[in-house]
Amino acid sequence: MNSFEYALLILGMALVTYIPRMLPSIIIDKMRFGAKTEKFLRLIPYTAISALVFPGVFFVDGANPYIGIAGAITAGALAWLRLPVIACVLAAVAVNFLQYTFL
Amino acid sequence: MQGSNFKAEFISGMRAGIPVVLGFVPIGIAFAIMARQAGFTVAQTCGFSIFVFAGASQMMAVGMYEQGASIIAIILTTFILNFRHLIMSTCVFERIKQSTLKQKLLASFGVTDESFALFTTEKEERCTIAYLMGMNLALYTAWNAGTFIGAIASDFLPVIITASLGVALYALFIGLLVPNITKNFRLGLLVVLTAICNTVLSQFMPASWALIVSTLVCAFIGIFTVDLEGNKEECADE
Numbered sequence: 001m002n003s004f005e006y007a008l009l010i011l012g013m014a015l016v017t018y019i020p021r022m023l024p025s026i027i028i029d030k031m032r033f034g035a036k037t038e039k040f041l042r043l044i045p046y047t048a049i050s051a052l053v054f055p056g057v058f059f060v061d062g063a064n065p066y067i068g069i070a071g072a073i074t075a076g077a078l079a080w081l082r083l084p085v086i087a088c089v090l091a092a093v094a095v096n097f098l099q100y101t102f103l
Numbered sequence: 104m105q106g107s108n109f110k111a112e113f114i115s116g117m118r119a120g121i122p123v124v125l126g127f128v129p130i131g132i133a134f135a136i137m138a139r140q141a142g143f144t145v146a147q148t149c150g151f152s153i154f155v156f157a158g159a160s161q162m163m164a165v166g167m168y169e170q171g172a173s174i175i176a177i178i179l180t181t182f183i184l185n186f187r188h189l190i191m192s193t194c195v196f197e198r199i200k201q202s203t204l205k206q207k208l209l210a211s212f213g214v215t216d217e218s219f220a221l222f223t224t225e226k227e228e229r230c231t232i233a234y235l236m237g238m239n240l241a242l243y244t245a246w247n248a249g250t251f252i253g254a255i256a257s258d259f260l261p262v263i264i265t266a267s268l269g270v271a272l273y274a275l276f277i278g279l280l281v282p283n284i285t286k287n288f289r290l291g292l293l294v295v296l297t298a299i300c301n302t303v304l305s306q307f308m309p310a311s312w313a314l315i316v317s318t319l320v321c322a323f324i325g326i327f328t329v330d331l332e333g334n335k336e337e338c339a340d341e
Contacts, residue, residue: 088278
């Protein structure tokens with residue numbers, strides 16, 4: 001790809017990525033939300049994070065769904081026990097490492 | 104805003120971003136290897152991560168380019184893929200009470216799936232613009248470091264390490280989500296409903312649309328079925 005084409009591509013991608021990120025930050029102060037809308041906005045993190053995990057986690061390893069499932073169960077169990085997020089991440093990675101090594 | 108406060112919040116934001124580093128560095132490396140193989144130079148490869156800062160779109164762009172897609176098609180797909188950030192950014196900035204325009208313009212550049220998840224599950228009183236900016240810096244640095252390493256060194260990590268790290272970001276999301284739903288049964292049900300909804304919808308439409316639809320529809324259902332009182336201060340632990 002020549003420099004001109006590359007510059008166009010990056011400029012375009014940067015703009016269409018930045019604008020949806022930036023717009024809410026500057027207009028949100030000017031908006032008044034009702035109680036229902038506010039509740040809706042507070043629920044979105046839970047539903048969005050759930051959608052970010054499922055079904056993607058089953059395909060962490062395209063050939064072996066048990067990799068993702070074992071990692072998810074490990075992270076979920078430690079989070080249930082109120083361990084810090086970093087511990088959940090490290091433990092899930094460690095379990096997958098053991099799976100790859102021994103199974 | 105006091106300078107010392109800003110600095111302390113900024114640093115705790117950076118700390119909160121650490122779990123993401125483990126996920127971002129290997130994906131950054133994977134992206135850079137893909138980009139180099141597709142024929143992009145080292146500088147061009149790094150340029151994607153510096154100016155766009157969106158993992159999934161960058162991978163998609165490189166893949167499409169390799170298959171001969173036009174620049175317009177790549178940009179349009181990037182837009183569709185990143186449209187979800189409009190919703191995520193709304194939730195992030197709804198939590199920030201005090202900030203200047205310049206801070207917002209800078210901080211909004213760093214809204215990603217991961218910073219959104221970290222920030223919106225954090226205790227409300229910690230959600231300041233400084234905290235967000237610190238978190239963004241940690242994530243941006245990790246993503247660009249990964250890209251740079253992959254662009255110059257390519258495949259030096261053993262396959263087994265890279266494969267094991269693939270679960271890191273999913274574990275992060277689960278680690279953020281679970282503490283919030285263990286004490287609220289109906290919220291837990293809503294999360295399960297969303298997971299099923301997104302899994303089913305993904306069979307019928309592109310994943311980026313399925314995510315937006317299931318997120319919004321299920322949050323809407325939650326307005327009438329879930330009680331959030333009590334969850335206010337009950338957020339992810341340190």
